[in-house]
Amino acid sequence: MSKDIxxxxxxxxxxxxxxxxxxxxxxxxxxxGLGGKVVALVIGAGVEANDLxxxxxxxxxxxxxxxxxxxAYARIVEAVVQEQAPRLVMFGWTxxxxxxxxxxxxxxxxxxxxxxxxxxxxxxxxxxxxxxxxGKLIAEVEPQGEMTIxxxxxxxxxxxAGRGATAATSIPSPIALDSLRVRFVxxxxxxxxxxxxxxxxxxxxVGRGIGGKENIELAEELAEKLGAVVAASRPVVDAGxxxxxxxxxxxxxKVKPKLYLMLGISGAPEHLEGMKDxxxxxxxxxxxxxxxxxxxHYGATADLFEVAEAMLELL
Amino acid sequence: xxxxxxxxxxxxxxxxxxxxxxxxxxxxxxFVLNEWDEQSLEQAALIKEALGGTVTAIGVDVIGELDNLxxxxxxxxxxRAVKIAADDAGADSHRQAKWLSEAIRPMxxxxxxxxxxxxxxxxxxxxxxxxxxxxxxxxxxxxSIEVQxxxxxxxxxxxxxxxxxxxxxxxxxxxxxxxxxxxxxxxVSKIRQIAQTAKIEVLEPSGxxxxxxxxxxxxxxxxxxxxxxxxxxxxxIAARLVALLKERGLA
Ligand SMILES: Cc1cc2nc3c(=O)[nH]c(=O)nc-3n(C[C@H](O)[C@H](O)[C@H](O)COP(=O)(O)OP(=O)(O)OC[C@H]3O[C@@H](n4cnc5c(N)ncnc54)[C@H](O)[C@@H]3O)c2cc1C
Numbered sequence: 001m002s003k004d005i006x007x008x009x010x011x012x013x014x015x016x017x018x019x020x021x022x023x024x025x026x027x028x029x030x031x032x033g034l035g036g037k038v039v040a041l042v043i044g045a046g047v048e049a050n051d052l053x054x055x056x057x058x059x060x061x062x063x064x065x066x067x068x069x070x071x072a073y074a075r076i077v078e079a080v081v082q083e084q085a086p087r088l089v090m091f092g093w094t095x096x097x098x099x100x101x102x103x104x105x106x107x108x109x110x111x112x113x114x115x116x117x118x119x120x121x122x123x124x125x126x127x128x129x130x131x132x133x134x135g136k137l138i139a140e141v142e143p144q145g146e147m148t149i150x151x152x153x154x155x156x157x158x159x160x161a162g163r164g165a166t167a168a169t170s171i172p173s174p175i176a177l178d179s180l181r182v183r184f185v186x187x188x189x190x191x192x193x194x195x196x197x198x199x200x201x202x203x204x205x206v207g208r209g210i211g212g213k214e215n216i217e218l219a220e221e222l223a224e225k226l227g228a229v230v231a232a233s234r235p236v237v238d239a240g241x242x243x244x245x246x247x248x249x250x251x252x253x254k255v256k257p258k259l260y261l262m263l264g265i266s267g268a269p270e271h272l273e274g275m276k277d278x279x280x281x282x283x284x285x286x287x288x289x290x291x292x293x294x295x296x297h298y299g300a301t302a303d304l305f306e307v308a309e310a311m312l313e314l315l
Numbered sequence: 316x317x318x319x320x321x322x323x324x325x326x327x328x329x330x331x332x333x334x335x336x337x338x339x340x341x342x343x344x345x346f347v348l349n350e351w352d353e354q355s356l357e358q359a360a361l362i363k364e365a366l367g368g369t370v371t372a373i374g375v376d377v378i379g380e381l382d383n384l385x386x387x388x389x390x391x392x393x394x395r396a397v398k399i400a401a402d403d404a405g406a407d408s409h410r411q412a413k414w415l416s417e418a419i420r421p422m423x424x425x426x427x428x429x430x431x432x433x434x435x436x437x438x439x440x441x442x443x444x445x446x447x448x449x450x451x452x453x454x455x456x457x458x459s460i461e462v463q464x465x466x467x468x469x470x471x472x473x474x475x476x477x478x479x480x481x482x483x484x485x486x487x488x489x490x491x492x493x494x495x496x497x498x499x500x501x502x503v504s505k506i507r508q509i510a511q512t513a514k515i516e517v518l519e520p521s522g523x524x525x526x527x528x529x530x531x532x533x534x535x536x537x538x539x540x541x542x543x544x545x546x547x548x549x550x551x552i553a554a555r556l557v558a559l560l561k562e563r564g565l566a
Binding site: 012067068069070071074094095096098099100101102103104105106107109110111112113114115127130131132133134135136137138139140141142143144145149151181182183184185186187188189190191202225226238239240244245247250251252253254258259266280281282283284287289291292293294295296297298299300301302303306307308309310311313314315 | 326328329331332334339408409412431432434435436437438439440442443444445446447448452453454455456468470471472473474475476477478479480481482483484487490492493497526527528529530531532533534535536537538540541542543544545546549550552553554556557559560563565566
């Protein structure tokens with residue numbers, strides 16, 4: 001086993017994604033403590049991969065893999081891991097990393113920590129903090145064995161320490177690509193039209209607590225009075241109460257408004273990914289233990305309908 | 316089509332989550348169906364409606380109350396219900412996935428559907444672990460699956476509304492984020508009726524796996540800043556909020 005850390009890079013539209021810089025920065029800190037190197041693995045040709053602060057960047061130069069292919073990526077990572085025997089393999093807890101991390105754990109028997117918020121070294125061993133139970137609890141775990149897999153929540157570490165100028169080295173694909181069962185067909189673009197919530201100064205965001213489509217009107221009224229636009233958590237969109245264009249979070253949009261007024265949103269890590277940098281966050285929630293109160297600037301344990309109605313009367 | 320849908324019975328995050336020792340105090344929390352499993356159940360039902368076949372619902376019975384979820388699955392279109400009688404409230408994903416893989420392999424499914432994640436997946440999700448143990452491809456964060464001639468055409472979501480369409484040769488394991496339609500409603504009367512006649516197959520856990528994680532501590536997050544809480548009646552809260560927004564030129 002080496003003391004090295006393998007960071008499985010994520011990219012989109014030919015550019016390295018922020019979560020990769022975040023992980024490389026964290027990996028550098030850990031590698032310094034372990035006395036190992038940081039190796040970034042970029043799968044796909046045509047990705048601009050010379051801007052990482054890794055000790056080495058390996059790029060699998062296959063044009064066919066520039067688009068994510070869960071089967072091919074998984075097997076390539078497995079092959080590279082077998083060859084390099086790293087101490088730690090880092091993935092993003094993202095749409096891509098969620099397909100790979102636990103699979104690699106099942107294949108190799110190495111422990112996997114998911115929902116990772118932080119990693120540190122104690123007496124040479126890794127201690128990992130996982131943001132479990134929708135953000136209500138943090139589990140601190142010590143992985144056993146020689147290799148550990150960590151799937152890190154986006155936004156957990158600063159990106160700066162991961163930015164550098166390491167030139168990527170091309171490597172051929174370690175696996176045959178002609179017998180894959182999974183084939184990329186085409187990219188799907190976001191639905192056009194509607195307001196762009198990422199450019200709004202004020203958002204009134206509704207969550208599952210809004211209860212039904214018929215109650216969206218109340219949020220619309222409040223938003224109108226405030227000169228804001230209505231945004232939503234994912235379940236509201238999945239239920240068809242608001243269009244996909246209004247979704248904030250991991251699989252939705254990232255927003256940074258001056259005001260983010262939240263009605264009935266619990267504050268799951270996937271929602272926080274999209275809004276935690278808003279300038280003023282106000283949360284109304286009936287659950288005084290809702291994780292959103294750890295992030296909001298102002299909060300009230302109250303019924304959203306009563307508060308919204310009362311605000312409407314005052315505005 | 317022989318579809319297997321995996322159910323995970325997990326502690327509810329709607330309430331407080333008391334901790335005992337290094338774990339959630341499983342005795343004093345409610346267990347619920349993982350919310351994404353409702354989506355995979357719906358996706359399974361939609362494929363069955365389109366192509367025919369059978370849907371088998373299966374889960375690890377961690378607290379001895381899985382029957383309720385299996386009855387719900389039967390009411391929503393599953394044909395067969397199987398539970399792995401484990402009685403192990405703290406069974407991690409690795410252990411559950413191993414038991415499930417041993418139970419599912421002989422079923423020779425065309426498709427295994429699992430919720431994309433569960434809030435207690437500290438050691439990773441069931442889906443990719445099952446795929447690894449069954450030696451099948453895995454694709455997660457899926458928002459639609461259509462099957463034709465031994466191949467599935469499916470959509471996977473990335474961020475910001477972007478996604479990709481894949482074609483995947485059967486069999487494989489999919490982690491469902493959302494079904495193309497909201498989950499159907501099963502009336503309580505129907506579930507009750509099914510509960511009276513349903514036959515649930517019971518399997519003993521077989522196979523061994525372990526997350527390899529030692530839990531040091533489980534606790535609510537220590538936060539650098541908690542929201543400044545505004546107390547009072549809804550009217551008082553509203554007045555304070557409106558004043559605050561006006562102060563800042565936001566209203
Ligand atoms: C891969 C992946 C990607 C995801 N991407 C996103 C994403 O982009 N965006 C996103 O939001 N989620 C996303 N999720 C889902 C996420 O995990 C949570 O399920 C979701 O954020 C929860 O939304 P919510 O807070 O509205 O609902 P819940 O968690 O159900 O919270 C509802 C809240 O409303 C409160 N409430 C109920 N009634 C009232 C009332 N009358 N007054 C006041 N409060 C009330 C409750 O106390 C509760 O806290 C994703 C999940 C996965 C697996």
